[in-house]
Amino acid sequence: MILSDEKGTIRFGLLTIFILVGVFGGWAAFAPLKSGAVAVGKVSVINDKKVVQHLEGGVVDEIYVKDGYKVKEGDILLKMRNSKLQAELNASQTDYLQNSVLEARLIAQRDNEEQIKFSDELKKLKGFKRASEAQISIFNEQRKILSDEKEILNQRISQLYKQIDGLNAIISSRKLRVESLDEETKEWDRLYKEQLSDKIRLRDLKREKIAIDGEIASNTAEIARLNVQITETKSQMILRESAFKEDVLKQLESVTKSINTLRSKYIALNDQLARTEVRAPVSGTIVGMTAHTVGGVIRPGDPIMYIVPDSTEYIVEARMNLTDIDKVTIGLLSDVRFSAFELQQAHVVEGEVVYISADSLQDGNGHQFYEIKVKLTDKGVKELENNKFFLLPGMPAEVMVQTSNRTVLSYILNPFTNMFKRAFNED
Template sequence: MGHIEDIEESKMPSSNTAPAIMFGLTVVFLVFGVIGGWMYYAPLDSSSVAIGSVSAGSAKKTVEHLDGGIIKKIYVKDGDSVEKGDILIELEDIQLKETLNSLESQYQDALALLNRLEAQRDNRDSIEFSKDIKDKTLIDTQNSIFYTTKKSLRDEDIITQKRIVQIKKQIKSLEALIDSRERRLFIVQKEKREQRELFDEQLVDKIRLQELEKEESDIEGEIASKLADIARLREQISELKTQQLLRKKQFKEEVLENIVQTKIKIEDLKSRIVSTKDKLERTKILAPTSGIIVGLKKHTVGGVIGRGEEILEIVPKDSKLLVLARVNTTDIDRVKIGQYADLMFPAFNMRIVHIIEGKVIGVSADIFEDKATREQYYEAKIELTKNGEDELKRNGFILISGMPATVMIKLERRTTLEYLIKPFKDMVIKGFNEE
């Protein structure tokens, strides 16, 4: 028995090692307690990392060209600041200027023609030319045509009138002859009556009576012939007058028709002149608004700009720059408006990384897809805070639209313990849901 007691006593810890063991256990419990407490209470910041780029807060103004053309001179480059109305690019205008000169020359020619036609229509003695006609040669040409035509018409009238006068003289001569023959007829008829009375009384023979009857018949025939000649001559006068009226009417109708056609031509030329002047003005491509030049697509003098082709964009000066970030689809449930974000811009080639503070002001309601990579993402809009803007100014940094950015959106805080057990918690919930 004594031996057994010795063995049991040897298994019992000695009074010298017991305090050390107790101390060790206490330290272990304290360490785990402190770590557990820290894990339970200590906040752990989490972020959603996204790539993004700087973009104008308000819509950029896209500069296009309606007509297109060949580049004559380029006045700007990306990043330049411009004011509204500044010349950005100038196109070749030689052909347009030649076209405009030709159209204006045709317009003045048509205007001078119209002035002459209107003077002819109104039967004026001279032409009143428009003040828009500057070419004296045009005035001289139309005056020459006007007076030549007027003289020709007047000469035709004179010839017609002379012909009518001649015919009237012939008629007058015939009328005088008829008058003479009628008087002779009266005498013959009187003598014929007297001879008939004598013949009836058998005082004279019939020979003289027959001679008088024959002469009477001849005179009447002659008078009838002369009357027919007079009627024919009067018909000639009527025809001459009718022809004269027809000539004048035809001339006036031609003048009126030419006036209508000339007015149509003038309106067409005026329209084409206005259009060409507009095109000429558009050879100077002007800034539609004040701002910063971005995305300049043409850099070579002599290059061609297509009709309606986009040339560059202008970020308005009063536009506040934002960062558009591509948020991972798995983080979208925790990205909310009002969250802060740390922004870094690789374009600022500095040895020290500068963190610029921003704030989420918008999150897209729908998903986007990159056409090139087929990557899906949500878009978050982030604006610089006052602190972020001050940080940029202190370092002399200037944001430019299109500049790349790395974005870390600060999500809600979680404890370390919540962070560690979340995967197991999600696994358990998923397992129960599957069951």
């Protein structure tokens, strides 16, 4: 009985072993097993990241972002200290305003305008009211001075004309007296010839006529002198206006040059002040910040940070061993692992080989490799988005390129198969 039981147990054990071997063999013969070539690399971008720089450099006043921050185009990233620049801009604006309102006043005086015309640009500037009121006061004062001077000269001319009118009236009356004397002289001359009178009266009449003729000549000369004075007074008025216009034009030429210089300086300072607010050139993610401290100094043109645009496509640049490159071709799917992510479901995403270097490369240590580039497929990108993970340039990644599919049994037997192939080859 004991022997029979032992045989039964042995048979049962052997049957169990045969069943297990059969099941395992069947599974090994048909169970798929992925084989692949492993490469290590890092995340890179297809589109170049945008560098953020500052033209003039300076001292950091405020920082609003850090590495990994998402920003939109135009967002303020940091501010540079601008107190000195603001003071220069205020001084430049004041000079520009003063010269501009002066120019407006000179233009009005040049064109004989009744009031100054100020542009809308000037009216918006700080301090315009005070500056414009000062120029309006000067304009009105000089206008009154010129008007008073012209009035005085016009009055003098009017007086001279009145004197001429008076002298002409005297001359007219004297000429009438001369005509009367001529008739009276003829009458007395006839009486004298008829010996009815002596020459005394005749001589008196002639002497009176001579005196009146002299008076007429003197008054005529005085009229000529007064006309000369009128001409001189009119010339004086013209010269005064010309001198004033000449002075206005000289001032206008000078102030226009100053305004052009000040406008260029004002625009340059205003642009420079605007640049103290460092803004994002594109929407994207902040990486590679070098400015971390308020009060730190940034040199002109040095990179402050980089922005990876939102539209950027990511790839993995990896180094493949020389012994595995013969199995890798463009278009093969790959499993990409990102060790930076902590959640297990986000470790592996699908990618596709899109580039293989034409020849082997060598690093600084003399190690040779082939460079491959793996782009995430739509499925892989969706997996990252579903888990709310975002790639950043420089993240470490491991790539396993799926070179072929085989069974577990072929994987186990492969070393023996290769050994037998080498054993039956003749030298």
